[in-house]
Amino acid sequence: MMLEATTSIENTGFAGTVGDITANNPRMTTRNVNVHYGDKQAIIDVSLDIGRNEVIALIGPSGCGKSTFLRCLNRMNDTIDICHVSGEIKLDEQDIYDKKLDVVPLRAQVGMVFQKPNPFPKSIYDNIAYGPRIHGLTTNKTELDQVVEVSLRRAGLWNEVKDRLLQPGTGLSGGQQQRLCIARAIAVSPEVILMDEPCSALDPIATAKIEELIDELRENFTIVIVTHSMQQAARVSQRTAYFHLGHLIEVGKTEDIFTKPQHKLTEDYITGRFG
Amino acid sequence: MNEMTEGHIVSGYNDELNHLHQTVLQMRDLVRLQLKNALKSLQDEDVAAARAVIKHDQKINALDIQADDAIIQLIAKRQPMAKDLREILTVGKIVSDLERMGDQARWVARLTIRFYEGESLPPQQQLLTDISKMGSYVDTMVDATITAFDQLNLQRAIEVIHKDQALESEFKSALRRLSTYLLEDARNVGHIADVVLALRALERIGGHAKNIAGHVLFLIHGKDMRHASLEMISAELGITSDR
Numbered sequence: 001m002m003l004e005a006t007t008s009i010e011n012t013g014f015a016g017t018v019g020d021i022t023a024n025n026p027r028m029t030t031r032n033v034n035v036h037y038g039d040k041q042a043i044i045d046v047s048l049d050i051g052r053n054e055v056i057a058l059i060g061p062s063g064c065g066k067s068t069f070l071r072c073l074n075r076m077n078d079t080i081d082i083c084h085v086s087g088e089i090k091l092d093e094q095d096i097y098d099k100k101l102d103v104v105p106l107r108a109q110v111g112m113v114f115q116k117p118n119p120f121p122k123s124i125y126d127n128i129a130y131g132p133r134i135h136g137l138t139t140n141k142t143e144l145d146q147v148v149e150v151s152l153r154r155a156g157l158w159n160e161v162k163d164r165l166l167q168p169g170t171g172l173s174g175g176q177q178q179r180l181c182i183a184r185a186i187a188v189s190p191e192v193i194l195m196d197e198p199c200s201a202l203d204p205i206a207t208a209k210i211e212e213l214i215d216e217l218r219e220n221f222t223i224v225i226v227t228h229s230m231q232q233a234a235r236v237s238q239r240t241a242y243f244h245l246g247h248l249i250e251v252g253k254t255e256d257i258f259t260k261p262q263h264k265l266t267e268d269y270i271t272g273r274f275g
Numbered sequence: 276m277n278e279m280t281e282g283h284i285v286s287g288y289n290d291e292l293n294h295l296h297q298t299v300l301q302m303r304d305l306v307r308l309q310l311k312n313a314l315k316s317l318q319d320e321d322v323a324a325a326r327a328v329i330k331h332d333q334k335i336n337a338l339d340i341q342a343d344d345a346i347i348q349l350i351a352k353r354q355p356m357a358k359d360l361r362e363i364l365t366v367g368k369i370v371s372d373l374e375r376m377g378d379q380a381r382w383v384a385r386l387t388i389r390f391y392e393g394e395s396l397p398p399q400q401q402l403l404t405d406i407s408k409m410g411s412y413v414d415t416m417v418d419a420t421i422t423a424f425d426q427l428n429l430q431r432a433i434e435v436i437h438k439d440q441a442l443e444s445e446f447k448s449a450l451r452r453l454s455t456y457l458l459e460d461a462r463n464v465g466h467i468a469d470v471v472l473a474l475r476a477l478e479r480i481g482g483h484a485k486n487i488a489g490h491v492l493f494l495i496h497g498k499d500m501r502h503a504s505l506e507m508i509s510a511e512l513g514i515t516s517d518r
Contacts, residue, residue, distance in 0.1 A: 230356060231354050234356075258356050258357060258360075259356075259357060259360060259361070259497060260361070260497030260498075261357055266357075267357050267358060268282075270356040271355070271356050271357050271358060271359045272283050272284050272285060272288065273282040273283055274284065
């Protein structure tokens with residue numbers, strides 16, 4: 001269910017993020033991030049570390065800024081003219097908003113999977129091979145074949161598609177298409193994978209397969225997932241961050257957030273009490 | 276009804292949680308009534324009333340099962356989180372404790388039947404004094420512990436834990452007194468054994484009330500302190516442990 005964020009922050013005495021925003025040996029660090037769309041401020045002074053090999057879930061009502069924050073992490077917001085991002089966002093100590101930085105390799109390092117599966121109108125093979133080809137990650141066909149196979153295996157799709165690699169990716173089921181998009185993201189060996197409601201267009205079985213995949217991918221990647229499903233956040237993540245009206249209200253271990261949250265806004269949201 | 280059971284966008288969820296909450300209060304009322312009637316049957320030497328107590332325990336058992344069914348439905352339908360989850364888990368444990376309290380009240384009723392049914396010689400009244408005294412004390416514990424749950428009242432929950440310590444001392448004193456009666460006249464041994472069983476049942480009711488107080492602390496604070504000492508609880512919650 002979509003909830004509108006109508007509860008006023010001021011009435012609840014918001015005085016900074018509750019919980020530990022830091023992570024040991026973080027993969028990404030964000031400090032004092034502010035995002036404006038024209039005059040409207042969508043993210044207000046958010047600081048949060050993304051830990052190595054962790055799944056962190058960003059939750060909150062519609063319009064709370066969680067997707068905007070996610071899109072800051074690989075500069076996807078650059079594609080929106082009126083969007084202005086300030087503050088500090090680093091990937092392995094590298095400032096990703098450095099003017100000299102090329103966003104194309106950044107987006108390979110920080111890959112993204114969207115709400116609706118969006119395979120290229122190409123074959124299954126080419127969907128995976130596209131990234132390694134443009135980034136020059138392989139030198140010959142054998143290597144490329146290997147990357148395609150490994151990526152599809154990691155995405156749990158290999159056995160379902162190995163006999164029809166040259167058929168269009170768009171001919172797969174919704175769940176298979178989403179796993180194809182995940183395979184496409186991991187084919188370029190990213191460090192971080194951003195997932196923006198990756199299961200919202202999928203049935204429960206396809207959702208379960210993606211969740212299982214997320215758990216497996218954690219061994220090799222760091223995952224930031226935006227989800228509207230609290231149960232999904234509880235199932236797949238180790239840390240959860242709750243956003244409300246552009247503020248990061250609370251962050252903590254997932255097991256604590258869903259059983260004994262500290263902030264009333266978090267409690268009200270996860271128990272379905274926003275009026 | 277309290278803040279735990281209100282305020283959801285889905286009003287059906289409020290209704291279901293409220294209904295579950297009311298079931299606990301209803302069980303509390305029944306347990307207290309059963310205890311009162313069992314003690315009264317002993318005082319009045321009324322075997323028929325004692326039999327009624329034993330029969331009516333089924334009502335408490337039925338509510339226990341009804342609450343468990345409602346909990347299963349709530350978990351499956353609503354996937355409760357945070358304080359809702361704690362409320363539901365807590366109620367599951369509370370109803371279990373209340374059901375066992377009902378079973379213990381039956382022990383007191385059985386005593387009435389053993390003593391006053393048939394032609395055998397009834398016990399001396401002095402042997403029964405502690406039952407009446409401990410029974411009244413335990414009744415206040417049952418009331419206080421469910422009030423703590425109903426009102427999310429931390430202080431009352433702590434009071435119940437204190438009271439359980441006092442009850443334990445009272446139980447030991449009663450056993451000492453009964454030993455002296457036994458030394459005075461060994462023919463009391465049969466009656467005394469039965470009285471000890473009834474006192475033990477009352478002491479168990481107090482123990483269940485204390486368990487419930489522990490569940491209430493978890494409900495309010497999200498920390499399981501069932502096995503912590505009073506000092507540890509007071510330090511953790513930052514409250515004074517004076518009665």
